[in-house]
Amino acid sequence: MLIRIRNAHIVDPANRRDEIGDLWIRDDTIVAAPQDGAQADETVDASGLIAMAGGIDIHSHIAGANVNTARLMLPEYHRAHARRPAETPLSKVGWTTFETGRLYAEMGFTTVVEPAVSPHHALHAHLELADTPIIDKAILAILGNDDFVLGLMRSGEGASAIRDHVAWTMQTTRALGIKVVNPGGVAAFKDNIRNFSFDDVVPYYGVTSRAIVKALQQAVHEAGVPHPLHVHCNNLGLPGNFETALTTIAAAEDLPLHLAHLQFYGYGKEGPQGFSSAAPQLGEAVNAAKNVTIDVGQVMFGQTVTISSDVLRQFSARGQARPKKYAIIDGDSNGAGIVPYEYRAGSFHNAVQFAAGLELFLLIDDPWRVFFTTDHPNGAPFTTYPEIFALLMDKDVRAQWASRLPPDALAVTTLPSLTREYSLTEIATMTRAAPAKLLGLSDRGHLGAGARADVALYRSGKDIAQMFRAAARVYKDGDLVVRDGVVTHYRYGRTLQVTPAVEASMQRRMTEYYDARYGLPSDFMRVPEGAIPRPQPFEAVACRS
Amino acid sequence: MSLKDPVSAEAAASIDGAPASLDDATAAAARLLARSRQPLIAGLGADIEGARAVIALGQRVGGVIDHMHSAALLRDLDCLREAGIMLTTPGEARVRADVLLLVGDGLLQTWPSLIERLLAPPARPEGAEVKRRILWLAPRADATIPGFDRDLEVFAAGSSATLAATLAALRARVKGRPVTQTQLSLAALDALAGAVRGARFGVAVWTAASLGALEIEMLHGLVRDLNETTRFSTLPLSAPDNGAGVLAACGWMTGFPMRTGFGAGVPIHDPWRFDAERLVASGESDCVLWISAFGAAPPAWLSAVNVIALCERTTQFAKEPNVRIAIGRPGVDHDAVMHSSDTGTLVAATASARSGAPSVAHALERIGASLEDANAQPC
Numbered sequence: 001m002l003i004r005i006r007n008a009h010i011v012d013p014a015n016r017r018d019e020i021g022d023l024w025i026r027d028d029t030i031v032a033a034p035q036d037g038a039q040a041d042e043t044v045d046a047s048g049l050i051a052m053a054g055g056i057d058i059h060s061h062i063a064g065a066n067v068n069t070a071r072l073m074l075p076e077y078h079r080a081h082a083r084r085p086a087e088t089p090l091s092k093v094g095w096t097t098f099e100t101g102r103l104y105a106e107m108g109f110t111t112v113v114e115p116a117v118s119p120h121h122a123l124h125a126h127l128e129l130a131d132t133p134i135i136d137k138a139i140l141a142i143l144g145n146d147d148f149v150l151g152l153m154r155s156g157e158g159a160s161a162i163r164d165h166v167a168w169t170m171q172t173t174r175a176l177g178i179k180v181v182n183p184g185g186v187a188a189f190k191d192n193i194r195n196f197s198f199d200d201v202v203p204y205y206g207v208t209s210r211a212i213v214k215a216l217q218q219a220v221h222e223a224g225v226p227h228p229l230h231v232h233c234n235n236l237g238l239p240g241n242f243e244t245a246l247t248t249i250a251a252a253e254d255l256p257l258h259l260a261h262l263q264f265y266g267y268g269k270e271g272p273q274g275f276s277s278a279a280p281q282l283g284e285a286v287n288a289a290k291n292v293t294i295d296v297g298q299v300m301f302g303q304t305v306t307i308s309s310d311v312l313r314q315f316s317a318r319g320q321a322r323p324k325k326y327a328i329i330d331g332d333s334n335g336a337g338i339v340p341y342e343y344r345a346g347s348f349h350n351a352v353q354f355a356a357g358l359e360l361f362l363l364i365d366d367p368w369r370v371f372f373t374t375d376h377p378n379g380a381p382f383t384t385y386p387e388i389f390a391l392l393m394d395k396d397v398r399a400q401w402a403s404r405l406p407p408d409a410l411a412v413t414t415l416p417s418l419t420r421e422y423s424l425t426e427i428a429t430m431t432r433a434a435p436a437k438l439l440g441l442s443d444r445g446h447l448g449a450g451a452r453a454d455v456a457l458y459r460s461g462k463d464i465a466q467m468f469r470a471a472a473r474v475y476k477d478g479d480l481v482v483r484d485g486v487v488t489h490y491r492y493g494r495t496l497q498v499t500p501a502v503e504a505s506m507q508r509r510m511t512e513y514y515d516a517r518y519g520l521p522s523d524f525m526r527v528p529e530g531a532i533p534r535p536q537p538f539e540a541v542a543c544r545s
Numbered sequence: 546m547s548l549k550d551p552v553s554a555e556a557a558a559s560i561d562g563a564p565a566s567l568d569d570a571t572a573a574a575a576r577l578l579a580r581s582r583q584p585l586i587a588g589l590g591a592d593i594e595g596a597r598a599v600i601a602l603g604q605r606v607g608g609v610i611d612h613m614h615s616a617a618l619l620r621d622l623d624c625l626r627e628a629g630i631m632l633t634t635p636g637e638a639r640v641r642a643d644v645l646l647l648v649g650d651g652l653l654q655t656w657p658s659l660i661e662r663l664l665a666p667p668a669r670p671e672g673a674e675v676k677r678r679i680l681w682l683a684p685r686a687d688a689t690i691p692g693f694d695r696d697l698e699v700f701a702a703g704s705s706a707t708l709a710a711t712l713a714a715l716r717a718r719v720k721g722r723p724v725t726q727t728q729l730s731l732a733a734l735d736a737l738a739g740a741v742r743g744a745r746f747g748v749a750v751w752t753a754a755s756l757g758a759l760e761i762e763m764l765h766g767l768v769r770d771l772n773e774t775t776r777f778s779t780l781p782l783s784a785p786d787n788g789a790g791v792l793a794a795c796g797w798m799t800g801f802p803m804r805t806g807f808g809a810g811v812p813i814h815d816p817w818r819f820d821a822e823r824l825v826a827s828g829e830s831d832c833v834l835w836i837s838a839f840g841a842a843p844p845a846w847l848s849a850v851n852v853i854a855l856c857e858r859t860t861q862f863a864k865e866p867n868v869r870i871a872i873g874r875p876g877v878d879h880d881a882v883m884h885s886s887d888t889g890t891l892v893a894a895t896a897s898a899r900s901g902a903p904s905v906a907h908a909l910e911r912i913g914a915s916l917e918d919a920n921a922q923p924c
Contacts, residue, residue: 063797065793065890067797068793068796068797069625069796071796071797071800071801072622072625072626072792072796072801072802073625073626074626075626075800075801075814095800096797096798096799096800097797097798098798120634120636120888120889120890121890121891123882123890123891123892123893124793124890124891127593127794127797127882127891128797131597131797131798147640189776190641190670190746190776191745191776192745192775192776204671204672205671315772318629321629324628324629325625325626325627325628325629325630326629326630327625327629327630327631327632328629328630328631328632328778329631329632329633329634330631330632330633330634330637330641330746330776330778331633331634331637332634332636332637335633517640517669518636518639518640519639519661519662519666520636520887520888524885524887524888524890524892525888525890525892526893527893528880528893530880531880531882531893533594533597
């Protein structure tokens with residue numbers, strides 16, 4: 001099958017293209033225009049349409065035990081995931097794996113990473129991902145508050161043991177990368193410690209958050225995992241926590257490090273309420289630290305639910321639950337907290353959070369190092385993405401939104417002074433080219449010959465949100481799955497995994513460890529391919545060479 | 546995995562008690578479902594693949610799905626949906642709990658490896674062993690946990706409303722508030738209150754099969770209060786017959802727990818309206834697809850309606866089902882994913898005595914394939 005997409009406005013920053021041209025798809029791959037005069041089996045007139053590679057979301061809590069607990073906790077919340085505006089037939093459907101895949105595809109996203117899977121729950125996460133249609137998926141496995149890693153550090157076993165454990169965990173859980181959540185803080189909470197910063201010491205283990213981050217950063221790098229260690233820092237949400245983020249950035253030294261949902265660390269203590277945006281300081285630090293990447297975790301107003309493996313933070317936030325219910329889970333390694341929350345435009349704090357996220361987007365100058373997320377659903381459901389694109393691309397839209405916010409909140413931010421508008425190329429960089437590079441997915445995120453034919457066509461128009469809300473056409477692996485913003489064809493994608501080599505001695509060691517500590521076989525968390533009810537459910541991603 | 550394995554041609558099936566081929570049985574089942582005013586898929590003793598197939602079939606026929614342990618599952622779930630709760634895992638309880646607060650009866654029945662997994666081994670949160678206290682709010686003073694009699698501090702806390710009152714009194718004493726009449730003496734209550742307040746990481750353990758909603762809610766409140774000063778969590782034991790696994794699959798596939806109906810074209814969850822027993826008693830449902838792959842006995846109320854049974858070969862019914870298909874046991878006859886009470890997670894089990902017996906998912910897939918034919922036939 002040879003498809004020619006004619007006269008599209010091709011926005012492909014990885015290949016430095018921003019021009020009207022044709023795009024050729026042969027089966028599941030993008031190809032160069034045939035030189036032999038071969039005729040297309042199908043020609044699509046894409047005049048007035050913008051062509052980008054399929055979008056890639058690097059941090060969105062879409063599957064797994066914690067997400068599912070949130071679903072079951074909030075039967076009344078399912079409508080929050082309906083595509084906005086809310087009065088559509090979709091507003092009555094549940095917030096399911098099926099809807100997740102469909103709604104992402106309709107926005108032109110084709111690859112999504114679930115960033116927080118506790119290793120013991122890997123199979124559950126993979127089963128949910130297998131029921132998430134159209135898009136390709138991946139998980140990040142969480143390490144760093146677990147007794148095994150902390151025990152290795154306590155006994156001074158050094159870098160190679162931690163690297164081997166990273167490799168074992170990735171292979172066992174079929175992960176694309178490793179995340180650490182409130183390093184040390186979650187472990188300390190088990191001992192009833194309720195505040196934990198970067199240089200505090202975890203009781204018994206005698207290690208600091210700094211030491212955990214540096215050890216795992218090194219281990220992930222040495223294991224050849226393309227995606228650098230993905231860090232959820234200490235002190236999320238607290239006034240003055242920008243200093244924690246600055247300290248973490250400085251500690252990264254020269255190795256790559258990814259800081260997740262930086263907006264939630266963008267807070268100073270200035271102003272009438274002792275709560276202000278410190279996004280300018282963070283933006284400056286990120287601009288200077290070329291080894292660091294971040295995603296934003298933009299806040300949008302409305303009902304949502306926060307789902308986090310940072311059980312210490314979620315425990316502290318339980319009093320702010322809206323509606324008043326929550327689950328705090330003391331897990332085998334990280335656990336979780338699920339706390340529903342409603343961000344309100346009239347709230348001073350929420351307005352500062354909204355502004356701080358946009359400031360980060362607008363003040364970090366390199367779109368290859370700032371990633372587009374709402375930390376779904378923590379800052380907002382992913383269905384708000386179209387509105388955020390509009391906020392980034394149009395300063396008049398921002399001004400309209402800002403006019404709704406408390407003026408004293410805006411006064412402790414720099415948002416009103418920012419005039420930058422993202423270009424289509426910058427949007428495509430941030431949501432396509434850069435994520436592919438960050439995750440080591442060489443066949444994604446671009447439209448050059450040889451790329452996987454994941455393509456989104458958007459109808460160019462003044463209403464930017466509408467343009468990104470309903471893609472005109474989406475191809476997944478060359479298969480047309482969306483027309484005029486509606487899924488027309490269901491198929492199932494795969495789950496991507498990186499498999500670093502595992503030392504046989506680490507397997508023996510884990511067997512002994514699980515037997516001694518839990519009286520369980522270490523393979524209870526295994527994810528056999530046969531347990532996943534799709535043909536060829538996994539796809540290998542190469543290690544960094 | 547089961548759907549990828551071959552199925553034995555001689556799978557045991559029957560129609561109106563007479564032996565039948567699997568094809569004839571699934572075709573007869575499809576005809577019953579197609580003719581039903583309100584198909585009800587109940588029991589749901591199934592592995593994850595079976596649960597997925599149930600939900601898919603439920604959507605297709607506009608049916609209702611309900612699990613045999615929904616009532617207990619929903620008692621626990623109601624607290625998640627209405628209040629703040631703390632939860633932990635069997636592993637954390639085993640490794641870290643220096644105080645275990647066992648509440649009510651039936652723990653061993655719900656979790657047969659309770660003693661071996663949790664009560665017997667010492668806590669070992671960090672380097673050294675920690676001796677744990679095991680407190681039991683038992684129905685009576687002479688209650689026992691068969692197989693475990695050492696170091697068990699038994700408090701006669703009563704059951705039902707009495708237990709709820711005892712828990713309320715304990716919660717009051719934990720906060721230093723006065724109490725009047727209670728089942729336990731003030732001295733005993735204060736000893737208990739001191740024990741739970743003194744925990745470094747305490748865990749309350751119960752099974753919703755033997756507690757009412759009020760007791761469960763009171764327990765969560767007690768644990769909330771304790772966390773103001775120390776660490777305390779809960780381990781509600783998971784229901785048998787893969788109840789927690791089926792609940793999880795319902796959650797991700799429909800957004801709701803079981804007791805969900807698909808008749809309106811979208812899933813609607815209503816714990817009263819879609820209670821299987823009520824639907825049969827009221828005459829709203831005239832056809833039940835009863836699924837029980839783990840050997841649980843069928844309920845008496847099945848006798849009132851047409852029944853398609855996916856169950857073990859030897860299951861006894863008061864009234865012979867219209868269609869019966871003998872299915873394999875997940876994890877024994879075929880590979881399966883199920884919730885494990887030992888880990889608190891979904892776990893892949895390899896068949897221990899692989900056979901050609903169909904799985905729930907197999908049988909439902911065959912019924913689904915026959916549905917188009919059944920729908921094409923005039924009534």
